[in-house]
Amino acid sequence: MAKRIPPSSDPLSGSGATGGAAPAPLLEMRGMVKSFPGVQALRGVSLTLRAGEVLALLGENGAGKSTLMKLLGGAHSPDAGTILIDGRPCSFPNPQVARRAGVAVIYQEFNLIPGLTAVENIFLGQEVTRGGFIGRQEERRRATELFRRLGVQMDLDLPCRRLSTAQQQLVEIARALAADARILVMDEPSAALTSHEVERLFQRIRELQRQGLGIIYISHRLEEIFTIANRVTVLRDGENVAEKPVAELDRTEMIRLMVGRELKDEFPARSVTRGDVRLEITGLRAGRAVRDVSFTVRRGEIVALTGLVGAGRTETARLIFGADPREAGEIRLDGKALTIRHPRDAIAAGIGLLTEDRKLQGLVLGHSVRDNFGLPNLERLSHGGFVQRSRERTEFLGYRETLQIKVPHAEQRAGNLSGGNQQKVVLAKWLARNCEVLIFDEPTRGIDVGAKYEIYRLMNELAAQGKAILMISSELPEVLGMADRILVLHEGRLTGELADARQATQEQVLKLAVA
Amino acid sequence: MKRTFADFLSHYGTLLGLLLLCAYFSVVTYSEQSPTGAGAATGLAPVIRKQLGATGRVLIVGRDQPEDVAFVRRLEQELSASGIRLAGVVTGEPRQAREALQKLAAAGEKLDIIAGTTVAASWLVFADLKIDFPTLGSPTVLAPRSYRWPNFLKSENLLNIANQIAVIAIVAIGMTLVIITGGIDLSVGSLIALAAVLTARFIRDWAGGTQASVGGMILACVVAIVLCGVAGAVCGGLITQFGIPPFIVTLALMLVASGSAYLLAGGQSIYQIPDSFVWLGRGADLFNLPNAVVLLLILYVLAHILMSRMRLGRYLYAVGGNREAARLSGVPVERVLLFAYVASGLLAGLGGVIMASQLKSGSATYGNMYELYVIAAVVVGGTSLSGGEGRMFGTLTGAFTIAVIQNGMNLTNVESYTQKVVLGLVILGAVLIDKARQRR
Numbered sequence: 001m002a003k004r005i006p007p008s009s010d011p012l013s014g015s016g017a018t019g020g021a022a023p024a025p026l027l028e029m030r031g032m033v034k035s036f037p038g039v040q041a042l043r044g045v046s047l048t049l050r051a052g053e054v055l056a057l058l059g060e061n062g063a064g065k066s067t068l069m070k071l072l073g074g075a076h077s078p079d080a081g082t083i084l085i086d087g088r089p090c091s092f093p094n095p096q097v098a099r100r101a102g103v104a105v106i107y108q109e110f111n112l113i114p115g116l117t118a119v120e121n122i123f124l125g126q127e128v129t130r131g132g133f134i135g136r137q138e139e140r141r142r143a144t145e146l147f148r149r150l151g152v153q154m155d156l157d158l159p160c161r162r163l164s165t166a167q168q169q170l171v172e173i174a175r176a177l178a179a180d181a182r183i184l185v186m187d188e189p190s191a192a193l194t195s196h197e198v199e200r201l202f203q204r205i206r207e208l209q210r211q212g213l214g215i216i217y218i219s220h221r222l223e224e225i226f227t228i229a230n231r232v233t234v235l236r237d238g239e240n241v242a243e244k245p246v247a248e249l250d251r252t253e254m255i256r257l258m259v260g261r262e263l264k265d266e267f268p269a270r271s272v273t274r275g276d277v278r279l280e281i282t283g284l285r286a287g288r289a290v291r292d293v294s295f296t297v298r299r300g301e302i303v304a305l306t307g308l309v310g311a312g313r314t315e316t317a318r319l320i321f322g323a324d325p326r327e328a329g330e331i332r333l334d335g336k337a338l339t340i341r342h343p344r345d346a347i348a349a350g351i352g353l354l355t356e357d358r359k360l361q362g363l364v365l366g367h368s369v370r371d372n373f374g375l376p377n378l379e380r381l382s383h384g385g386f387v388q389r390s391r392e393r394t395e396f397l398g399y400r401e402t403l404q405i406k407v408p409h410a411e412q413r414a415g416n417l418s419g420g421n422q423q424k425v426v427l428a429k430w431l432a433r434n435c436e437v438l439i440f441d442e443p444t445r446g447i448d449v450g451a452k453y454e455i456y457r458l459m460n461e462l463a464a465q466g467k468a469i470l471m472i473s474s475e476l477p478e479v480l481g482m483a484d485r486i487l488v489l490h491e492g493r494l495t496g497e498l499a500d501a502r503q504a505t506q507e508q509v510l511k512l513a514v515a
Numbered sequence: 516m517k518r519t520f521a522d523f524l525s526h527y528g529t530l531l532g533l534l535l536l537c538a539y540f541s542v543v544t545y546s547e548q549s550p551t552g553a554g555a556a557t558g559l560a561p562v563i564r565k566q567l568g569a570t571g572r573v574l575i576v577g578r579d580q581p582e583d584v585a586f587v588r589r590l591e592q593e594l595s596a597s598g599i600r601l602a603g604v605v606t607g608e609p610r611q612a613r614e615a616l617q618k619l620a621a622a623g624e625k626l627d628i629i630a631g632t633t634v635a636a637s638w639l640v641f642a643d644l645k646i647d648f649p650t651l652g653s654p655t656v657l658a659p660r661s662y663r664w665p666n667f668l669k670s671e672n673l674l675n676i677a678n679q680i681a682v683i684a685i686v687a688i689g690m691t692l693v694i695i696t697g698g699i700d701l702s703v704g705s706l707i708a709l710a711a712v713l714t715a716r717f718i719r720d721w722a723g724g725t726q727a728s729v730g731g732m733i734l735a736c737v738v739a740i741v742l743c744g745v746a747g748a749v750c751g752g753l754i755t756q757f758g759i760p761p762f763i764v765t766l767a768l769m770l771v772a773s774g775s776a777y778l779l780a781g782g783q784s785i786y787q788i789p790d791s792f793v794w795l796g797r798g799a800d801l802f803n804l805p806n807a808v809v810l811l812l813i814l815y816v817l818a819h820i821l822m823s824r825m826r827l828g829r830y831l832y833a834v835g836g837n838r839e840a841a842r843l844s845g846v847p848v849e850r851v852l853l854f855a856y857v858a859s860g861l862l863a864g865l866g867g868v869i870m871a872s873q874l875k876s877g878s879a880t881y882g883n884m885y886e887l888y889v890i891a892a893v894v895v896g897g898t899s900l901s902g903g904e905g906r907m908f909g910t911l912t913g914a915f916t917i918a919v920i921q922n923g924m925n926l927t928n929v930e931s932y933t934q935k936v937v938l939g940l941v942i943l944g945a946v947l948i949d950k951a952r953q954r955r
Contacts, residue, residue: 323843343844343845344847347845355840355843360839361837361843364833364836366836367832367903371832371833374829375844376844376846378829378830385825385827386826387824387825429844
């Protein structure tokens with residue numbers, strides 16, 4: 001953990017960064033390093049933000065943008081690195097300290113209490129009090145003033161859950177201003193807004209810029225970057241790739257900077273023999289998340305479904321699997337229309353879903369691997385309601401052999417396994433169910449490199465056996481290295497298909513993804 | 516080695532705690548015991564034989580009470596069998612003993628031994644025999660030898676504990692099912708009252724009151740239990756179909772059921788029930804074990820098999836361990852939850868019937884606060900309130916732990932307010948131990 005240095009009150013005690021004639025930048029982050037178990041998220045990233053500018057932070061999924069912002073907001077502590085505000089070193093052991101130092105982070109998921117009003121949310125944790133009582137009139141006056149500064153009207157008495165997304169965002173911004181924030185971080189602020197609302201948001205941002213705030217703007221929508229940002233910092237794999245004024249960049253160059261990685265020899269080779277169409281999806285729809293998605297997966301084929309975070313990939317998979325209700329759409333397997341209302345229906349039809357989040361959705365962590373393995377197979381593995389435990393164990397040990405699951409015995413708690421082995425246990429339970437269609441949602445998330453290769457090898461083997469595989473992935477190298485065909489989603493719509501994944505490039509995919 | 520010890524503790528820690536408690540109460544209630552009944556007579560006979568040799572005359576005395584009568588009859592048999600002549604047998608008051616002695620003295624007979632129960636042997640009549648009845652010779656007064664044994668470990672006391680906890684332990688089976696799915700059922704206490712009142716009313720109003728036939732009584736019990744099951748089904752339905760938290764739904768049912776019980780009972784207790792109705796609650800047909808305790812053991816074995824061997828049991832654990840993962844694995848989550856609440860309702864109904872049988876009446880005051888004792892039994896038994904973990908026999912151990920603490924404190928004359936304080940602290944301690952275990 002980094003050494004804690006309280007925000008200094010003495011301007012002269014700074015590290016000497018202010019030696020030149022130019023004033024110190026509003027914010028400087030130097031050599032930020034942060035790792036999580038199994039992942040090196042940041043490998044020495046630096047960033048500079050000046051007062052009155054909008055800095056766009058760009059990078060692929062997993063490039064380290066969010067982690068960097070969490071260090072700035074005090075949500076995580078850095079392993080190494082220095083944060084300077086006005087040239088003075090600061091350390092943010094928790095969000096409160098960061099907030100007091102003038103940093104406000106507006107996360108993609110808002111941090112509002114749904115049942116409290118705008119005023120109550122704005123002053124939550126920084127209440128205006130008089131003798132222990134909340135000065136409601138004063139809070140109200142100040143909130144009105146803040147919204148006036150933002151140039152909007154706001155109903156101060158409605159609970160926040162009844163405000164629109166755009167209004168909730170304004171409450172978040174007002175809250176930042178109430179804390180006298182000088183550095184405002186906005187993580188994908190436009191993701192949930194309509195184009196008209198985005199326009200209005202930009203007006204507010206320009207207004208704040210004029211008032212001297214420094215704004216860090218994170219977005220996958222490149223056209224927005226050109227509209228609002230002054231400079232761009234690009235991250236890739238936890239490192240700085242470029243820091244340039246927007247004027248010096250064009251779209252192609254930006255994408256090249258974000259991707260810029262050569263495919264290494266990390267994917268096992270395989271030969272593809274495509275057969276008939278097995279899974280056929282037509283007109284799948286559910287709210288704003290999935291809008292009229294149609295595609296097919298053939299026997300022996302690995303089809304990748306990709307797109308940026310929030311593009312509707314996981315949602316699509318859950319609709320196919322019956323985990324969420326769908327508004328429209330037909331699902332056919334081997335030409336036969338399926339009625340899927342519940343995961344049970346999908347499983348009965350032979351569809352298996354390996355969820356993105358194994359800990360929350362894939363496994364019962366507190367139970368043994370044998371229990372987890374048996375869960376979808378109990379109907380077959382039990383006789384007259386009694387579970388045949390020896391059969392269950394024997395079958396599991398068989399899969400342990402073929403999938404090379406590293407687990408000492410079948411009674412091991414699933415939570416004690418590594419990510420790769422957990423994934424194999426989930427795979428084993430679906431294979432034992434004789435699933436013909438397997439949906440892998442982020443199959444290698446949180447899995448180390450060696451285990452990744454094994455998962456890939458297994459996927460290839462399964463495809464060679466004639467199963468149809470739909471792989472959802474946000475890692476472009478994985479998409480290009482594994483898939484036979486690539487489908488790209490953008491905001492719930494299928495924006496493109498790359499029929500020959502071998503010939504596709506990351507640039508092509510990303511272009512469709514940010515379309 | 517250390518690992519296996521920790522495993523052992525986590526599986527049997529609650530049982531170990533229960534045994535330690537039993538040991539403690541055995542030590543503190545260790546005291547002088549005077550044998551009574553037939554057993555005491557069997558112990559006393561050889562002593563008499565040894566002292567008397569082949570000849571001699573014996574007077575047997577005892578009070579006019581079942582235990583003393585049993586003593587007297589057995590001793591009579593034993594002594595006659597070995598050819599000892601009996602000078603007389605007295606079951607009654609000291610006055611009758613005096614009359615017998617006077618009669619013997621008047622007839623000019625000699626007496627060698629007066630054998631009596633502990634109480635009878637200490638009657639004043641026998642204090643100054645030489646002066647009062649000089650003609651009788653000098654008879655020795657013999658009583659069964661007293662011994663030291665813990666009050667707690669006397670078989671009557673142990674059976675008493677089992678009988679007292681039977682209702683709570685049976686209802687706790689259903690509660691364990693519900694808590695393992697990650698829910699809670701607050702309605703069981705009120706359902707106990709409702710079932711007791713319903714059963715009593717059915718017997719009184721439709722089955723012929725005190726003249727009710729066995730078939731009528733059985734029907735009344737079954738209908739009452741099924742109605743409680745229906746109440747559980749309504750809870751389960753509201754929880755699964757509308758996503759209302761179990762706490763709220765069962766809290767509502769708790770009020771509804773309790774109020775209905777009072778309405779149905781008309782604020783009185785219903786006692787127009789045949790004497791034979793107490794068979795379930797007070798009878799003891801198998802090896803002297805109370806029927807309610809036998810039923811309890813059978814239900815626990817069945818529940819244990821359900822949870823450890825059957826598909827449904829596995830589903831219950833899975834739903835509580837990770838509901839979403841279970842759903843995505845094809846577990847019929849809603850049906851599984853429904854089962855848990857129906858089972859809890861049915862078992863609460865059964866608990867009510869047992870209680871009505873034990874007390875030979877039905878009243879809306881039964882089962883008051885029982886939901887809390889039931890939940891305490893489950894939690895002390897090591898079942899996690901967050902769901903997914905727990906064992907049936909853990910709950911049984913938990914129920915007995917609570918019963919043993921209450922019984923032990925009664926035996927050691929701890930007043931009831933203090934008992935509540937201790938019980939509360941025990942529950943807290945059990946949960947703390949559970950937390951520490953999970954952190955391991």
